[in-house]
Amino acid sequence: MDFKSNHHHKNFIDGVPYATVKRLPFYHRFLTDLSKKEVERISSRELAAKMGINPSQLRQDLCYFGSFGQQGYGYRVNDLLREVNRILGLNQEIKMVLVGGGHLGTALANYDNFSRRGFIIKAIFDKNPEVIGGYIKGIPVLDIKELQEYLRVEPVEIGVITTPAEAAQETADRLVQGGVKAIWNFAPVSLKVPEEVLLENMHISESLLLLSFKLKQRRNQPDPV
Amino acid sequence: MDFKSNHHHKNFIDGVPYATVKRLPFYHRFLTDLSKKEVERISSRELAAKMGINPSQLRQDLCYFGSFGQQGYGYRVNDLLREVNRILGLNQEIKMVLVGGGHLGTALANYDNFSRRGFIIKAIFDKNPEVIGGYIKGIPVLDIKELQEYLRVEPVEIGVITTPAEAAQETADRLVQGGVKAIWNFAPVSLKVPEEVLLENMHISESLLLLSFKLKQRRNQPDPV
Numbered sequence: 001m002d003f004k005s006n007h008h009h010k011n012f013i014d015g016v017p018y019a020t021v022k023r024l025p026f027y028h029r030f031l032t033d034l035s036k037k038e039v040e041r042i043s044s045r046e047l048a049a050k051m052g053i054n055p056s057q058l059r060q061d062l063c064y065f066g067s068f069g070q071q072g073y074g075y076r077v078n079d080l081l082r083e084v085n086r087i088l089g090l091n092q093e094i095k096m097v098l099v100g101g102g103h104l105g106t107a108l109a110n111y112d113n114f115s116r117r118g119f120i121i122k123a124i125f126d127k128n129p130e131v132i133g134g135y136i137k138g139i140p141v142l143d144i145k146e147l148q149e150y151l152r153v154e155p156v157e158i159g160v161i162t163t164p165a166e167a168a169q170e171t172a173d174r175l176v177q178g179g180v181k182a183i184w185n186f187a188p189v190s191l192k193v194p195e196e197v198l199l200e201n202m203h204i205s206e207s208l209l210l211l212s213f214k215l216k217q218r219r220n221q222p223d224p225v
Numbered sequence: 226m227d228f229k230s231n232h233h234h235k236n237f238i239d240g241v242p243y244a245t246v247k248r249l250p251f252y253h254r255f256l257t258d259l260s261k262k263e264v265e266r267i268s269s270r271e272l273a274a275k276m277g278i279n280p281s282q283l284r285q286d287l288c289y290f291g292s293f294g295q296q297g298y299g300y301r302v303n304d305l306l307r308e309v310n311r312i313l314g315l316n317q318e319i320k321m322v323l324v325g326g327g328h329l330g331t332a333l334a335n336y337d338n339f340s341r342r343g344f345i346i347k348a349i350f351d352k353n354p355e356v357i358g359g360y361i362k363g364i365p366v367l368d369i370k371e372l373q374e375y376l377r378v379e380p381v382e383i384g385v386i387t388t389p390a391e392a393a394q395e396t397a398d399r400l401v402q403g404g405v406k407a408i409w410n411f412a413p414v415s416l417k418v419p420e421e422v423l424l425e426n427m428h429i430s431e432s433l434l435l436l437s438f439k440l441k442q443r444r445n446q447p448d449p450v
Contacts, residue, residue, distance in 0.1 A: 103332035188338065202427070
Protein backbone atom coordinates (compact mmCIF):
# COMPACT_ATOMS: atom_id res chain seq x y z
CA MET A 1 0.00 0.00 0.00
CA ASP A 2 1.97 2.95 -1.21
CA PHE A 3 0.15 6.25 -1.10
CA LYS A 4 3.05 8.35 -2.29
CA SER A 5 6.52 7.36 -3.39
CA ASN A 6 8.92 10.21 -3.98
CA HIS A 7 7.87 10.62 -7.61
CA HIS A 8 4.16 10.71 -6.81
CA HIS A 9 2.56 7.93 -8.75
CA LYS A 10 3.40 8.35 -12.38
CA ASN A 11 0.47 6.57 -14.04
CA PHE A 12 2.89 5.07 -16.51
CA ILE A 13 6.42 3.68 -16.32
CA ASP A 14 8.05 3.89 -19.74
CA GLY A 15 4.66 3.70 -21.42
CA VAL A 16 3.35 0.83 -19.29
CA PRO A 17 0.29 1.64 -17.13
CA TYR A 18 1.17 1.48 -13.43
CA ALA A 19 -1.80 -0.86 -12.83
CA THR A 20 -0.18 -3.32 -15.26
CA VAL A 21 3.22 -2.90 -13.56
CA LYS A 22 1.63 -3.66 -10.15
CA ARG A 23 0.19 -6.93 -11.53
CA LEU A 24 3.58 -8.19 -12.79
CA PRO A 25 4.71 -9.54 -9.39
CA PHE A 26 1.43 -11.47 -9.18
CA TYR A 27 1.91 -12.99 -12.65
CA HIS A 28 5.26 -14.09 -11.23
CA ARG A 29 3.63 -15.57 -8.15
CA PHE A 30 0.94 -17.53 -9.98
CA LEU A 31 3.29 -18.77 -12.73
CA THR A 32 5.87 -19.84 -10.11
CA ASP A 33 3.12 -21.76 -8.35
CA LEU A 34 2.02 -23.44 -11.60
CA SER A 35 5.62 -24.27 -12.48
CA LYS A 36 6.13 -25.88 -9.06
CA LYS A 37 3.04 -27.99 -9.73
CA GLU A 38 4.60 -28.95 -13.08
CA VAL A 39 1.71 -27.49 -15.05
CA GLU A 40 3.08 -27.18 -18.57
CA ARG A 41 0.44 -25.12 -20.33
CA ILE A 42 -2.26 -22.65 -19.36
CA SER A 43 -4.74 -20.56 -21.29
CA SER A 44 -5.14 -16.83 -20.70
CA ARG A 45 -8.68 -17.55 -19.49
CA GLU A 46 -7.46 -20.02 -16.85
CA LEU A 47 -4.56 -17.82 -15.68
CA ALA A 48 -6.83 -14.76 -15.56
CA ALA A 49 -9.41 -16.68 -13.53
CA LYS A 50 -6.73 -17.66 -10.99
CA MET A 51 -5.71 -14.03 -10.67
CA GLY A 52 -9.24 -12.67 -10.50
CA ILE A 53 -8.88 -10.47 -13.57
CA ASN A 54 -10.42 -10.80 -17.02
CA PRO A 55 -8.58 -12.55 -19.84
CA SER A 56 -8.44 -9.52 -22.11
CA GLN A 57 -6.77 -7.54 -19.30
CA LEU A 58 -4.15 -10.29 -18.98
CA ARG A 59 -3.44 -10.39 -22.71
CA GLN A 60 -3.27 -6.60 -22.80
CA ASP A 61 -0.84 -6.54 -19.87
CA LEU A 62 1.53 -9.01 -21.50
CA CYS A 63 1.33 -7.22 -24.88
CA TYR A 64 3.28 -4.31 -23.39
CA PHE A 65 6.29 -6.57 -23.13
CA GLY A 66 6.16 -8.69 -26.27
CA SER A 67 4.05 -11.42 -27.79
CA PHE A 68 3.83 -14.62 -25.83
CA GLY A 69 1.82 -17.78 -26.23
CA GLN A 70 -0.13 -18.97 -29.23
CA GLN A 71 -3.73 -18.37 -30.21
CA GLY A 72 -5.74 -21.44 -29.25
CA TYR A 73 -2.81 -23.02 -27.39
CA GLY A 74 -2.28 -20.59 -24.55
CA TYR A 75 1.08 -20.18 -22.82
CA ARG A 76 3.87 -22.57 -21.93
CA VAL A 77 4.14 -21.91 -18.20
CA ASN A 78 7.92 -22.11 -17.90
CA ASP A 79 8.49 -20.00 -21.02
CA LEU A 80 6.16 -17.30 -19.76
CA LEU A 81 7.72 -17.45 -16.28
CA ARG A 82 11.17 -16.98 -17.84
CA GLU A 83 9.84 -13.93 -19.73
CA VAL A 84 8.26 -12.46 -16.58
CA ASN A 85 11.54 -12.99 -14.72
CA ARG A 86 13.31 -11.05 -17.51
CA ILE A 87 10.67 -8.31 -17.46
CA LEU A 88 11.06 -7.97 -13.67
CA GLY A 89 14.86 -7.88 -13.95
CA LEU A 90 15.27 -11.11 -12.00
CA ASN A 91 17.77 -12.66 -14.38
CA GLN A 92 20.68 -11.11 -12.54
CA GLU A 93 21.92 -10.83 -8.97
CA ILE A 94 20.73 -7.70 -7.15
CA LYS A 95 22.89 -6.73 -4.19
CA MET A 96 21.30 -5.19 -1.12
CA VAL A 97 22.37 -3.91 2.27
CA LEU A 98 19.97 -3.84 5.19
CA VAL A 99 20.10 -1.17 7.88
CA GLY A 100 18.46 -2.28 11.11
CA GLY A 101 19.29 -5.67 12.57
CA GLY A 102 16.26 -5.84 14.85
CA HIS A 103 13.30 -8.22 14.63
CA LEU A 104 12.06 -6.96 11.27
CA GLY A 105 15.55 -6.91 9.76
CA THR A 106 16.07 -10.44 11.05
CA ALA A 107 12.77 -11.52 9.50
CA LEU A 108 13.79 -10.10 6.10
CA ALA A 109 17.25 -11.64 6.32
CA ASN A 110 15.54 -15.00 6.87
CA TYR A 111 13.18 -14.58 3.90
CA ASP A 112 14.28 -17.45 1.60
CA ASN A 113 12.28 -16.03 -1.28
CA PHE A 114 14.73 -13.14 -1.71
CA SER A 115 17.98 -15.03 -2.26
CA ARG A 116 16.15 -17.60 -4.41
CA ARG A 117 15.20 -14.75 -6.75
CA GLY A 118 18.66 -13.21 -6.83
CA PHE A 119 18.24 -10.55 -4.13
CA ILE A 120 21.37 -10.93 -2.03
CA ILE A 121 21.69 -9.14 1.29
CA LYS A 122 25.47 -8.60 1.46
CA ALA A 123 25.62 -7.00 4.91
CA ILE A 124 23.43 -5.77 7.75
CA PHE A 125 24.21 -2.56 9.62
CA ASP A 126 23.23 -1.60 13.15
CA LYS A 127 24.38 0.63 16.00
CA ASN A 128 23.71 -1.93 18.75
CA PRO A 129 27.03 -3.31 20.08
CA GLU A 130 25.24 -6.54 21.03
CA VAL A 131 24.58 -7.43 17.40
CA ILE A 132 27.58 -5.80 15.70
CA GLY A 133 30.19 -8.40 14.83
CA GLY A 134 27.62 -11.18 14.77
CA TYR A 135 25.79 -12.80 11.90
CA ILE A 136 22.13 -13.11 10.94
CA LYS A 137 21.47 -16.08 8.68
CA GLY A 138 25.19 -16.02 7.80
CA ILE A 139 25.12 -12.33 6.86
CA PRO A 140 27.67 -10.17 8.75
CA VAL A 141 26.29 -7.47 11.03
CA LEU A 142 28.53 -4.39 10.85
CA ASP A 143 28.69 -1.07 12.65
CA ILE A 144 26.50 1.54 10.98
CA LYS A 145 29.53 3.86 11.11
CA GLU A 146 31.18 1.67 8.48
CA LEU A 147 28.29 1.99 6.00
CA GLN A 148 29.81 4.63 3.73
CA GLU A 149 33.21 2.92 3.59
CA TYR A 150 31.53 -0.43 2.92
CA LEU A 151 29.48 0.94 0.04
CA ARG A 152 32.54 2.65 -1.44
CA VAL A 153 34.25 -0.73 -1.72
CA GLU A 154 31.17 -2.88 -2.30
CA PRO A 155 28.52 -0.90 -4.21
CA VAL A 156 24.97 -2.23 -3.98
CA GLU A 157 21.76 -1.30 -5.78
CA ILE A 158 19.17 -1.49 -2.98
CA GLY A 159 19.31 -0.17 0.56
CA VAL A 160 16.66 -1.69 2.87
CA ILE A 161 15.62 0.41 5.88
CA THR A 162 14.12 -1.33 8.93
CA THR A 163 15.30 1.22 11.51
CA PRO A 164 12.98 2.98 13.96
CA ALA A 165 11.21 6.02 12.46
CA GLU A 166 13.55 8.59 14.00
CA ALA A 167 16.66 7.07 12.35
CA ALA A 168 15.15 6.46 8.92
CA GLN A 169 15.80 9.77 7.10
CA GLU A 170 19.43 9.94 8.22
CA THR A 171 19.86 6.31 7.13
CA ALA A 172 18.31 7.12 3.75
CA ASP A 173 20.67 10.08 3.31
CA ARG A 174 23.70 7.88 4.06
CA LEU A 175 22.54 5.19 1.65
CA VAL A 176 22.02 7.79 -1.07
CA GLN A 177 25.51 9.19 -0.41
CA GLY A 178 26.76 5.61 -0.64
CA GLY A 179 25.35 5.42 -4.16
CA VAL A 180 22.39 3.07 -3.83
CA LYS A 181 19.95 3.26 -6.76
CA ALA A 182 16.85 2.37 -4.73
CA ILE A 183 15.57 2.35 -1.18
CA TRP A 184 13.09 -0.19 0.19
CA ASN A 185 11.65 1.48 3.25
CA PHE A 186 9.88 -0.31 6.14
CA ALA A 187 10.16 2.57 8.60
CA PRO A 188 6.84 4.37 9.32
CA VAL A 189 8.15 7.64 7.86
CA SER A 190 7.74 9.45 4.54
CA LEU A 191 11.34 9.68 3.34
CA LYS A 192 12.81 12.37 1.13
CA VAL A 193 15.19 11.04 -1.52
CA PRO A 194 16.49 12.61 -4.73
CA GLU A 195 14.51 12.02 -7.92
CA GLU A 196 17.13 9.63 -9.31
CA VAL A 197 16.81 7.27 -6.36
CA LEU A 198 13.83 4.92 -6.47
CA LEU A 199 11.76 4.58 -3.29
CA GLU A 200 9.39 1.74 -2.46
CA ASN A 201 7.58 1.85 0.87
CA MET A 202 6.11 -1.01 2.94
CA HIS A 203 3.74 0.83 5.26
CA ILE A 204 2.93 -1.90 7.78
CA SER A 205 1.18 0.31 10.37
CA GLU A 206 -0.88 2.08 7.72
CA SER A 207 -2.07 -1.26 6.35
CA LEU A 208 -3.43 -2.14 9.79
CA LEU A 209 -5.13 1.26 10.09
CA LEU A 210 -6.79 0.66 6.73
CA LEU A 211 -8.08 -2.67 7.99
CA SER A 212 -9.31 -0.95 11.15
CA PHE A 213 -11.30 1.55 9.07
CA LYS A 214 -12.94 -1.24 7.07
CA LEU A 215 -13.77 -3.13 10.27
CA LYS A 216 -15.33 -0.03 11.81
CA GLN A 217 -17.42 0.55 8.70
CA ARG A 218 -18.64 -3.06 8.87
CA ARG A 219 -19.48 -2.72 12.56
CA ASN A 220 -21.57 0.37 11.85
CA GLN A 221 -23.53 -1.33 9.09
CA PRO A 222 -26.94 -2.81 9.99
CA ASP A 223 -26.92 -6.59 9.50
CA PRO A 224 -28.34 -7.55 6.10
CA VAL A 225 -32.07 -8.28 6.61
CA MET B 226 0.68 -2.87 -2.33
CA ASP B 227 -2.52 -4.75 -2.66
CA PHE B 228 -3.38 -5.88 -6.15
CA LYS B 229 -6.52 -7.81 -5.21
CA SER B 230 -8.22 -8.25 -1.87
CA ASN B 231 -11.02 -10.79 -1.81
CA HIS B 232 -13.64 -8.26 -2.82
CA HIS B 233 -11.64 -6.93 -5.75
CA HIS B 234 -11.15 -3.26 -5.20
CA LYS B 235 -14.50 -1.66 -4.70
CA ASN B 236 -13.76 1.93 -5.78
CA PHE B 237 -15.84 3.16 -2.89
CA ILE B 238 -16.36 2.07 0.72
CA ASP B 239 -19.75 3.31 1.93
CA GLY B 240 -19.64 6.19 -0.53
CA VAL B 241 -16.04 7.19 0.23
CA PRO B 242 -13.59 6.88 -2.70
CA TYR B 243 -11.01 4.18 -2.03
CA ALA B 244 -8.20 6.68 -2.84
CA THR B 245 -9.47 8.85 0.04
CA VAL B 246 -9.68 5.81 2.35
CA LYS B 247 -6.06 4.90 1.52
CA ARG B 248 -4.91 8.41 2.50
CA LEU B 249 -6.56 8.25 5.95
CA PRO B 250 -3.70 6.32 7.61
CA PHE B 251 -1.29 8.96 6.29
CA TYR B 252 -3.39 11.82 7.72
CA HIS B 253 -3.05 9.87 10.96
CA ARG B 254 0.72 9.61 10.56
CA PHE B 255 1.34 13.28 9.77
CA LEU B 256 -1.08 14.55 12.44
CA THR B 257 0.50 12.23 15.05
CA ASP B 258 3.88 13.64 14.09
CA LEU B 259 2.64 17.23 14.41
CA SER B 260 0.99 16.46 17.73
CA LYS B 261 4.25 14.99 19.06
CA LYS B 262 6.00 18.21 18.03
CA GLU B 263 3.28 20.11 19.92
CA VAL B 264 2.15 21.96 16.81
CA GLU B 265 -1.26 23.33 17.77
CA ARG B 266 -2.64 24.56 14.49
CA ILE B 267 -2.08 23.85 10.79
CA SER B 268 -3.67 25.11 7.60
CA SER B 269 -4.95 22.71 4.93
CA ARG B 270 -2.26 24.16 2.60
CA GLU B 271 0.55 23.32 5.06
CA LEU B 272 -0.79 19.83 5.86
CA ALA B 273 -1.36 19.08 2.17
CA ALA B 274 2.19 20.23 1.33
CA LYS B 275 3.60 17.86 3.97
CA MET B 276 1.61 15.01 2.44
CA GLY B 277 2.43 15.87 -1.15
CA ILE B 278 -1.20 16.34 -2.19
CA ASN B 279 -3.08 19.49 -3.08
CA PRO B 280 -5.11 21.41 -0.47
CA SER B 281 -8.44 20.98 -2.22
CA GLN B 282 -7.91 17.19 -2.27
CA LEU B 283 -7.30 17.30 1.50
CA ARG B 284 -10.40 19.36 2.21
CA GLN B 285 -12.45 17.10 -0.07
CA ASP B 286 -11.16 13.98 1.69
CA LEU B 287 -12.10 15.28 5.12
CA CYS B 288 -15.52 16.47 3.93
CA TYR B 289 -16.60 12.84 3.54
CA PHE B 290 -16.43 12.49 7.32
CA GLY B 291 -17.71 15.80 8.63
CA SER B 292 -16.69 19.42 8.76
CA PHE B 293 -13.49 20.16 10.58
CA GLY B 294 -11.42 23.29 11.03
CA GLN B 295 -12.39 26.89 10.36
CA GLN B 296 -12.04 28.95 7.22
CA GLY B 297 -8.98 31.14 7.59
CA TYR B 298 -7.89 29.43 10.82
CA GLY B 299 -7.11 25.93 9.61
CA TYR B 300 -7.30 22.90 11.90
CA ARG B 301 -6.48 22.33 15.56
CA VAL B 302 -4.04 19.45 15.23
CA ASN B 303 -5.19 17.48 18.28
CA ASP B 304 -8.86 17.93 17.47
CA LEU B 305 -8.36 16.72 13.91
CA LEU B 306 -6.20 13.82 15.13
CA ARG B 307 -8.97 12.78 17.52
CA GLU B 308 -11.46 12.86 14.63
CA VAL B 309 -9.15 10.80 12.39
CA ASN B 310 -8.72 8.29 15.22
CA ARG B 311 -12.51 8.02 15.42
CA ILE B 312 -12.84 7.71 11.64
CA LEU B 313 -10.24 4.92 11.63
CA GLY B 314 -11.98 3.14 14.50
CA LEU B 315 -9.01 3.58 16.83
CA ASN B 316 -11.01 4.75 19.80
CA GLN B 317 -11.50 1.19 21.03
CA GLU B 318 -9.36 -1.86 21.71
CA ILE B 319 -9.07 -4.25 18.78
CA LYS B 320 -8.12 -7.78 19.74
CA MET B 321 -5.91 -9.83 17.46
CA VAL B 322 -4.35 -13.26 17.37
CA LEU B 323 -1.19 -13.94 15.40
CA VAL B 324 -0.51 -17.29 13.73
CA GLY B 325 3.19 -17.87 13.09
CA GLY B 326 5.70 -17.20 15.85
CA GLY B 327 8.71 -17.03 13.56
CA HIS B 328 10.88 -14.01 12.79
CA LEU B 329 8.13 -12.01 11.11
CA GLY B 330 5.58 -12.83 13.81
CA THR B 331 8.16 -11.84 16.43
CA ALA B 332 8.78 -8.57 14.61
CA LEU B 333 5.04 -7.74 14.57
CA ALA B 334 4.66 -8.72 18.22
CA ASN B 335 7.43 -6.24 19.02
CA TYR B 336 5.86 -3.41 16.99
CA ASP B 337 5.09 -0.83 19.72
CA ASN B 338 2.91 1.17 17.34
CA PHE B 339 0.18 -1.47 17.43
CA SER B 340 -0.54 -1.65 21.14
CA ARG B 341 -0.21 2.13 21.42
CA ARG B 342 -3.08 2.42 18.95
CA GLY B 343 -5.26 -0.19 20.65
CA PHE B 344 -4.35 -3.23 18.57
CA ILE B 345 -3.74 -5.92 21.16
CA ILE B 346 -2.20 -9.25 20.19
CA LYS B 347 -3.80 -11.56 22.77
CA ALA B 348 -2.00 -14.76 21.77
CA ILE B 349 0.42 -16.18 19.24
CA PHE B 350 -0.05 -19.65 17.76
CA ASP B 351 2.57 -21.94 16.29
CA LYS B 352 3.19 -25.65 15.71
CA ASN B 353 6.89 -25.55 16.72
CA PRO B 354 7.32 -27.26 20.13
CA GLU B 355 10.37 -25.07 20.77
CA VAL B 356 8.27 -21.90 20.92
CA ILE B 357 4.96 -23.29 22.25
CA GLY B 358 4.60 -22.53 25.93
CA GLY B 359 6.94 -19.58 25.73
CA TYR B 360 6.26 -15.86 25.41
CA ILE B 361 7.09 -13.25 22.79
CA LYS B 362 7.09 -9.75 24.24
CA GLY B 363 4.95 -11.06 27.10
CA ILE B 364 2.39 -12.63 24.73
CA PRO B 365 1.77 -16.36 25.27
CA VAL B 366 2.71 -18.71 22.43
CA LEU B 367 0.15 -21.52 22.21
CA ASP B 368 -0.19 -24.69 20.19
CA ILE B 369 -1.95 -24.08 16.88
CA LYS B 370 -4.19 -27.04 17.75
CA GLU B 371 -5.74 -24.91 20.47
CA LEU B 372 -6.71 -22.07 18.10
CA GLN B 373 -10.39 -22.97 17.67
CA GLU B 374 -10.96 -23.58 21.37
CA TYR B 375 -9.14 -20.34 22.24
CA LEU B 376 -11.28 -18.28 19.83
CA ARG B 377 -14.44 -19.89 21.16
CA VAL B 378 -13.63 -18.58 24.64
CA GLU B 379 -11.78 -15.39 23.64
CA PRO B 380 -13.24 -14.03 20.38
CA VAL B 381 -11.01 -11.60 18.48
CA GLU B 382 -11.63 -9.39 15.46
CA ILE B 383 -8.39 -9.75 13.52
CA GLY B 384 -6.37 -12.84 12.69
CA VAL B 385 -2.80 -12.09 11.54
CA ILE B 386 -1.11 -14.69 9.32
CA THR B 387 2.69 -14.85 9.19
CA THR B 388 2.95 -18.57 8.42
CA PRO B 389 4.86 -19.99 5.45
CA ALA B 390 2.85 -19.94 2.21
CA GLU B 391 1.84 -23.59 2.33
CA ALA B 392 0.13 -23.23 5.73
CA ALA B 393 -1.64 -19.94 5.04
CA GLN B 394 -4.96 -21.06 3.50
CA GLU B 395 -5.58 -23.69 6.17
CA THR B 396 -4.77 -21.09 8.82
CA ALA B 397 -7.18 -18.63 7.20
CA ASP B 398 -9.94 -21.28 7.16
CA ARG B 399 -9.42 -21.99 10.88
CA LEU B 400 -9.46 -18.30 11.74
CA VAL B 401 -12.68 -17.84 9.77
CA GLN B 402 -14.23 -20.83 11.56
CA GLY B 403 -13.10 -19.22 14.81
CA GLY B 404 -15.16 -16.17 13.92
CA VAL B 405 -12.57 -13.50 13.12
CA LYS B 406 -14.00 -10.54 11.19
CA ALA B 407 -10.79 -9.74 9.32
CA ILE B 408 -7.53 -11.34 8.25
CA TRP B 409 -4.25 -9.47 7.92
CA ASN B 410 -2.14 -11.65 5.65
CA PHE B 411 1.66 -11.54 5.35
CA ALA B 412 2.01 -14.93 3.67
CA PRO B 413 2.93 -14.78 -0.05
CA VAL B 414 -0.34 -16.42 -1.07
CA SER B 415 -3.66 -15.19 -2.47
CA LEU B 416 -6.08 -16.36 0.21
CA LYS B 417 -9.72 -17.29 -0.31
CA VAL B 418 -12.02 -16.03 2.44
CA PRO B 419 -15.80 -15.59 2.53
CA GLU B 420 -17.19 -12.23 1.46
CA GLU B 421 -18.10 -11.25 5.02
CA VAL B 422 -14.48 -11.57 6.21
CA LEU B 423 -12.23 -8.63 5.41
CA LEU B 424 -8.81 -9.40 3.94
CA GLU B 425 -5.83 -7.06 3.89
CA ASN B 426 -2.61 -8.33 2.33
CA MET B 427 0.98 -7.23 2.95
CA HIS B 428 2.76 -8.56 -0.11
CA ILE B 429 6.41 -8.15 0.93
CA SER B 430 7.97 -10.20 -1.90
CA GLU B 431 5.83 -8.52 -4.55
CA SER B 432 6.92 -5.10 -3.30
CA LEU B 433 10.55 -6.08 -3.88
CA LEU B 434 9.72 -7.42 -7.37
CA LEU B 435 8.07 -4.10 -8.18
CA LEU B 436 11.24 -2.30 -7.09
CA SER B 437 13.28 -4.69 -9.21
CA PHE B 438 11.18 -3.84 -12.29
CA LYS B 439 11.67 -0.11 -11.73
CA LEU B 440 15.43 -0.62 -11.26
CA LYS B 441 15.66 -2.63 -14.48
CA GLN B 442 13.77 0.06 -16.38
CA ARG B 443 16.20 2.68 -15.03
CA ARG B 444 19.21 0.56 -16.00
CA ASN B 445 17.92 0.26 -19.57
CA GLN B 446 17.38 3.99 -19.93
CA PRO B 447 20.13 5.99 -21.66
CA ASP B 448 21.67 8.52 -19.25
CA PRO B 449 20.08 11.97 -19.64
CA VAL B 450 22.30 13.96 -22.04
